[in-house]
Amino acid sequence: MDFLLSFGRSLPSALGQGLAWGLMAIGVYLTYKILDLADLTVDGTLSTGGAVCAVLITMGWDPWLALLMAVLAGMLAGLVTGLLHTACGIPAILSGILTQLALYSLNLRIMAIGDIIKLGDAAAKTKATLGLNVDRNPLMLSSRYVRELSSRNPLILLVIIVAVVIALMYWFFGTELGCSIRATGANPNMARAQGINTSRNKVLGLVVSNGLVAMSGALLAQYSGSATVDMGRGAIVIGLAAVIIGEVLLDKLFRNFALKLLASVIGAVIYYVVITLVLRLGLEATDLKLLTAMVVAVFLAIPYLKERYMSKAKKEVKTDA
Amino acid sequence: MLELHNVYKTFNPGTVNEKRALNGIDLTLNEGDFVTVIGSNGAGKSTVLNAIAGVWPIDSGSIVIDGQDVTALPEHKRAKFLGRVFQDPMNGTAATMQIQENLALAKRRGKSRTLMPGITRREQEEYRELLRDLGLGLEDRMTSKVGLLSGGQRQALTLLMATLQKPKVLLLDEHTAALDPKTAETVLNTTDAVIEVNHLTAFMVTHNMKDAIAHGNRLIMMNEGKIIFDVAGEEKAHLTMKELLDKFAEISGSSIQSDKTLLA
Ligand SMILES: Nc1ncnc2c1ncn2[C@@H]1O[C@H](COP(=O)(O)OP(=O)(O)OP(=O)(O)O)[C@@H](O)[C@H]1O
Numbered sequence: 001m002d003f004l005l006s007f008g009r010s011l012p013s014a015l016g017q018g019l020a021w022g023l024m025a026i027g028v029y030l031t032y033k034i035l036d037l038a039d040l041t042v043d044g045t046l047s048t049g050g051a052v053c054a055v056l057i058t059m060g061w062d063p064w065l066a067l068l069m070a071v072l073a074g075m076l077a078g079l080v081t082g083l084l085h086t087a088c089g090i091p092a093i094l095s096g097i098l099t100q101l102a103l104y105s106l107n108l109r110i111m112a113i114g115d116i117i118k119l120g121d122a123a124a125k126t127k128a129t130l131g132l133n134v135d136r137n138p139l140m141l142s143s144r145y146v147r148e149l150s151s152r153n154p155l156i157l158l159v160i161i162v163a164v165v166i167a168l169m170y171w172f173f174g175t176e177l178g179c180s181i182r183a184t185g186a187n188p189n190m191a192r193a194q195g196i197n198t199s200r201n202k203v204l205g206l207v208v209s210n211g212l213v214a215m216s217g218a219l220l221a222q223y224s225g226s227a228t229v230d231m232g233r234g235a236i237v238i239g240l241a242a243v244i245i246g247e248v249l250l251d252k253l254f255r256n257f258a259l260k261l262l263a264s265v266i267g268a269v270i271y272y273v274v275i276t277l278v279l280r281l282g283l284e285a286t287d288l289k290l291l292t293a294m295v296v297a298v299f300l301a302i303p304y305l306k307e308r309y310m311s312k313a314k315k316e317v318k319t320d321a
Numbered sequence: 322m323l324e325l326h327n328v329y330k331t332f333n334p335g336t337v338n339e340k341r342a343l344n345g346i347d348l349t350l351n352e353g354d355f356v357t358v359i360g361s362n363g364a365g366k367s368t369v370l371n372a373i374a375g376v377w378p379i380d381s382g383s384i385v386i387d388g389q390d391v392t393a394l395p396e397h398k399r400a401k402f403l404g405r406v407f408q409d410p411m412n413g414t415a416a417t418m419q420i421q422e423n424l425a426l427a428k429r430r431g432k433s434r435t436l437m438p439g440i441t442r443r444e445q446e447e448y449r450e451l452l453r454d455l456g457l458g459l460e461d462r463m464t465s466k467v468g469l470l471s472g473g474q475r476q477a478l479t480l481l482m483a484t485l486q487k488p489k490v491l492l493l494d495e496h497t498a499a500l501d502p503k504t505a506e507t508v509l510n511t512t513d514a515v516i517e518v519n520h521l522t523a524f525m526v527t528h529n530m531k532d533a534i535a536h537g538n539r540l541i542m543m544n545e546g547k548i549i550f551d552v553a554g555e556e557k558a559h560l561t562m563k564e565l566l567d568k569f570a571e572i573s574g575s576s577i578q579s580d581k582t583l584l585a
């Protein structure tokens with residue numbers, strides 16, 4: 001009973017985390033599902049989003065403006081990966097890893113900017129965490145109010161942001177340009193034969209995707225009250241987990257593109273609810289990476305194993321007959 | 322309409338896999354020419370088409386389409402001049418996109434892609450009519466994913482996509498080879514009709530000698546990266562299978578009889 005009660009009490013918080021990570025999952029959906037690229041930049045981009053947003057807020061910026069700058073920083077990271085891949089011919093995975101690695105150093109520098117401006121030479125040149133406090137900083141949202149029945153409950157804002165992002169993506173991928181990006185991922189040979197610049201489109205997709213991931217990082221930093229250089233570690237796997245959970249559970253039900261994006265967000269929420277549950281069951285927070293990797297491996301294997309099992313079953317029926 | 326001047330292409334130069342695939346191709350297609358291309362496996366037929374389409378840069382020579390030198394243009398910029406249908410039915414369409422979305426993509430070939438809607442209601446009506454003309458019942462499945470179509474249906478759709486914007490040159494690379502004989506014939510008839518109605522200039526690679534003789538107003542034979550035989554007009558119209566076989570033996574010094582695929 002106690003267990004259920006404490007699990008129930010932590011559900012709203014998990015919901016908030018899931019929604020914020022849902023934006024990241026949409027970003028992963030765009031690259032992994034639409035462009036057919038595995039983009040590992042996102043581990044760095046998530047931290048960059050958090051770092052840029054947090055440092056600007058501590059410097060007294062308006063949190064919305066800080067969020068916008070975080071998104072732009074993320075888009076820039078996507079641009080770098082995109083150019084490494086298309087203009088320099090480096091495989092997509094490696095391009096992402098290179099940008100991610102570079103971002104690690106940059107993120108440490110970014111978080112120190114506030115102190116350096118304030119304290120000058122006395123300040124440390126790098127910083128690995130940056131705390132935010134709802135009482136002192138003007139935040140858009142905070143997990144502190146997640147169980148409150150009031151307008152400052154962060155879930156309200158998160159739901160609105162997720163809805164706006166899905167609507168925007170739905171519109172964008174229905175435009176001529178958006179359709180040409182989908183064609184680029186679906187069949188690059190055909191796309192080029194139809195006059196589509198597939199290199200430019202890949203870059204564009206990576207830019208949009210990383211912008212969303214940075215937005216996710218910026219919201220997470222505010223929600224949890226700190227940005228850390230490690231907050232994005234393993235993010236790609238969590239994003240993939242969300243996309244895959246959403247797909248496995250809802251693919252049959254959700255046919256429309258907007259609903260498919262929503263499925264990824266729901267996947268992220270489910271992921272965090274499950275994580276909360278297992279934490280209550282006594283696992284350590286540090287065990288989560290192992291658990292996540294296992295969840296993703298299982299869900300990635302399901303479609304493959306199902307197919308193999310099904311075709312085997314079919315064959316057996318045939319030989320029986 | 323299409324000119325190739327002294328085009329050379331060597332794959333994997335300087336390695337053990339070095340392969341001179343185009344060995345000085347000179348070719349001029351006049352407007353309205355419908356050329357069929359034959360030659361044994363590895364003769365360089367597909368490579369010529371890929372050179373025209375700009376899949377990779379050529380080593381030397383030049384390619385001119387409709388008076389414009391396109392030698393330096395990348396593939397996607399040449400696309401506005403070209404309609405293409407590939408041997409593999411999977412290649413010409415986006416399987417995970419709808420039939421009407423594929424058509425809308427092709428409709429915008431050569432135009433810049435803006436933030437306007439990817440497909441309009443007016444277009445849908447237009448496509449419905451065009452699909453009805455194909456006679457495959459696709460007009461009732463416009464929102465189906467192309468991946469659900471059969472190979473023949475996909476090739477017919479690709480053909481429609483290739484000609485939705487009238488191309489300066491239509492490039493067909495054994496586009497019926499992966500189809501069963503009956504479907505192949507249907508698609509080939511559709512091809513004839515499309516070329517005729519739109520007065521297209523076309524370049525059709527085939528492995529089937531009978532088809533090569535029966536279709537088009539000009540026939541080219543390739544061997545080892547060279548054009549070894551080129552007939553047009555009356556001479557082409559009266560060409561027989563035997564003459565063609567003899568010609569091949571005479572010019573290449575080997576017998577085509579051994580090349581079963583060419584006789585298929
Ligand atoms: N991208 C490539 N890389 C390396 N070698 C290639 C490439 N494309 C073609 N070749 C080689 O160039 C030669 C000509 O190939 P091509 O595909 O043009 O022949 P083809 O006449 O179309 O034959 P087929 O009738 O089998 O289609 C072959 O030896 C082939 O192996």
Ligand SMILES: [Mg+2]
Pocket residue numbers: 366367368494
């Ligand atoms: Mg070929």
